Amino acid sequence: WCSYIKKIEILSKSTYANLLGTKGSVRNVFKPREKVVARKASQRTKYTTVSKKHDLEANSCKTKLQLFQECMTPFTEKRSNGIKLRRQAWGALDPNGNNIVSLAELDTWILQECEAKLGKTKGHKIWTFFWPSYISAFNDAKT
Numbered sequence: 001w002c003s004y005i006k007k008i009e010i011l012s013k014s015t016y017a018n019l020l021g022t023k024g025s026v027r028n029v030f031k032p033r034e035k036v037v038a039r040k041a042s043q044r045t046k047y048t049t050v051s052k053k054h055d056l057e058a059n060s061c062k063t064k065l066q067l068f069q070e071c072m073t074p075f076t077e078k079r080s081n082g083i084k085l086r087r088q089a090w091g092a093l094d095p096n097g098n099n100i101v102s103l104a105e106l107d108t109w110i111l112q113e114c115e116a117k118l119g120k121t122k123g124h125k126i127w128t129f130f131w132p133s134y135i136s137a138f139n140d141a142k143t
Contacts, residue, residue, distance in 0.1 A: 064129050064130075067118060067122070067126050068126050068129075068130050070117060070118070071110075071113050071114050071118065071126070072113070075089055089109070092112075093105055093106060103135065106134070106138055107131075110127060110134060114126050114127045115127075
């Protein structure tokens with residue numbers, strides 16, 4: 001099998017044929033490498049963002065946390081307004097009335113709250129960003 005491949009390569013006069021056909025030095029079989037010229041710092045591409053405010057808003061975990069807290073903080077109030085909001089939320093969380101909230105019901109409710117407070121696109125982004133966190137919290141609360 002190897003002798004067949006060697007014969008075909010030599011007949012086709014490829015680079016490998018030169019390598020396989022020589023019994024002596026193989027230095028000149030491959031072309032010497034071309035020198036790579038390094039770019040100067042002034043020639044490098046500079047990347048900039050549209051604005052610092054947009055960059056901060058798009059990439060800051062703290063900002064995302066603050067937006068998520070905006071959605072959920074009203075339900076943590078200890079006064080009558082907070083109690084009223086939690087009762088309304090429980091009615092939305094437990095639509096079948098079995099006094100047990102499933103992960104799917106919680107997931108849907110959090111998405112609806114985020115979209116209602118922040119708008120559809122931003123609310124969905126915040127919901128997606130914190131999705132692993134509240135699933136973990138739900139599973140920890142179950143046990």
